[in-house]
Amino acid sequence: MSTTPGADGQAVIPRQVVNRLRRVEGQVRGITRMVEQDAYCIDVLTQVSAASRALQGVALLLLDEHMHHCLADASRAGEAIQAAKIREASEAITRLVRSS
Amino acid sequence: MSTTPGADGQAVIPRQVVNRLRRVEGQVRGITRMVEQDAYCIDVLTQVSAASRALQGVALLLLDEHMHHCLADASRAGEAIQAAKIREASEAITRLVRSS
Amino acid sequence: MSTTPGADGQAVIPRQVVNRLRRVEGQVRGITRMVEQDAYCIDVLTQVSAASRALQGVALLLLDEHMHHCLADASRAGEAIQAAKIREASEAITRLVRSS
Amino acid sequence: MSTTPGADGQAVIPRQVVNRLRRVEGQVRGITRMVEQDAYCIDVLTQVSAASRALQGVALLLLDEHMHHCLADASRAGEAIQAAKIREASEAITRLVRSS
Numbered sequence: 001m002s003t004t005p006g007a008d009g010q011a012v013i014p015r016q017v018v019n020r021l022r023r024v025e026g027q028v029r030g031i032t033r034m035v036e037q038d039a040y041c042i043d044v045l046t047q048v049s050a051a052s053r054a055l056q057g058v059a060l061l062l063l064d065e066h067m068h069h070c071l072a073d074a075s076r077a078g079e080a081i082q083a084a085k086i087r088e089a090s091e092a093i094t095r096l097v098r099s100s
Numbered sequence: 101m102s103t104t105p106g107a108d109g110q111a112v113i114p115r116q117v118v119n120r121l122r123r124v125e126g127q128v129r130g131i132t133r134m135v136e137q138d139a140y141c142i143d144v145l146t147q148v149s150a151a152s153r154a155l156q157g158v159a160l161l162l163l164d165e166h167m168h169h170c171l172a173d174a175s176r177a178g179e180a181i182q183a184a185k186i187r188e189a190s191e192a193i194t195r196l197v198r199s200s
Numbered sequence: 201m202s203t204t205p206g207a208d209g210q211a212v213i214p215r216q217v218v219n220r221l222r223r224v225e226g227q228v229r230g231i232t233r234m235v236e237q238d239a240y241c242i243d244v245l246t247q248v249s250a251a252s253r254a255l256q257g258v259a260l261l262l263l264d265e266h267m268h269h270c271l272a273d274a275s276r277a278g279e280a281i282q283a284a285k286i287r288e289a290s291e292a293i294t295r296l297v298r299s300s
Numbered sequence: 301m302s303t304t305p306g307a308d309g310q311a312v313i314p315r316q317v318v319n320r321l322r323r324v325e326g327q328v329r330g331i332t333r334m335v336e337q338d339a340y341c342i343d344v345l346t347q348v349s350a351a352s353r354a355l356q357g358v359a360l361l362l363l364d365e366h367m368h369h370c371l372a373d374a375s376r377a378g379e380a381i382q383a384a385k386i387r388e389a390s391e392a393i394t395r396l397v398r399s400s
Contacts, residue, residue: 168286197259289342
């Protein structure tokens with residue numbers, strides 16, 4: 001997932017992905033607390049839907065990033081490698097669509 | 101979310117929901133680590149799809165639980181309350197389907 | 201799916217569902233024509249996403265309708281019947297969420 | 301969507317897509333008939349879920365096809381065109397994931 005590095009040398013996209021994942025982790029922890037404190041089911045469900053949507057956003061960001069970098073690189077590595085990379089990305093998209 | 105209590109007095113379903121949510125939280129933390137360690141995008145995406153599916157499972161369990169308990173209770177509280185509860189559940193289902 | 205009948209005696213909701221389904225059918229036929237005329241893949245995909253969303257809307261309308269009528273009726277038929285109806289609805293929601 | 305042509309000169313993938321779309325169209329028409337004949341909501345919903353899943357399958361097939369052909373071609377057309385094509389595919393994936 002190498003991308004344009006920011007000022008401190010860490011790639012910009014991974015940092016953004018990490019931040020979003022930490023937020024999702026916090027959301028899930030908050031939902032656990034709600035269930036432990038016997039919160040109303042519908043309120044819990046609303047938060048689960050929000051966390052799902054956030055996780056979906058991370059997946060789409062990762063995929064976009066992957067396509068712009070890895071697929072573009074693969075196209076310079078010859079047709080066989082490119083075909084293999086495209087198959088791999090296509091299978092990841094199928095898993096994502098099926099899971100969401 | 102009151103349900104049949106287990107031996108120690110804590111309801112069985114919330115405990116199962118809490119366990120599943122803790123597992124999702126661990127999955128998300130693992131994904132964060134993968135991104136920080138610059139894991140291959142496709143492997144990260146596979147884990148995000150798995151976490152999404154697990155979160156969807158929690159939502160379906162909560163909804164099933166809600167319908168069996170809260171909706172059933174509401175039906176004993178009179179038609180107006182029942183109609184309001186059904187509207188509320190129906191809206192939660194819409195949010196869930198739209199987010200997944 | 202019996203609902204409040206409109207002026208001509210046909211229930212309002214089924215008529216709305218039928219209209220929406222006919223529109224989805226037309227969308228799918230339009231997509232077939234696009235593919236036959238070798239339209240650009242991305243344009244075809246955009247129409248498939250729109251048809252999917254329309255079909256999802258029909259499902260949510262049917263489910264809402266079902267919950268307001270069949271579940272409400274079931275609650276007057278005794279606890280065992282109500283529990284069976286709720287289980288059935290809950291399974292339908294699972295199939296819907298998993299398919300969408 | 302040009303692909304390896306079959307014996308009669310028509311590309312293999314589009315023909316497969318057209319066949320699947322015709323089947324989805326038939327499914328949707330069948331669902332309309334069920335609603336008109338006042339079929340049980342849950343049975344209607346089961347068929348809607350099946351049609352949704354079939355439509356999702358068409359989308360994934362189209363996308364896979366697009367990536368193997370259009371993206372691969374784009375990579376031979378220079379970096380700017382490739383980047384534009386990848387952006388376009390990525391946006392189509394987002395619409396697909398959001399609609400499903």
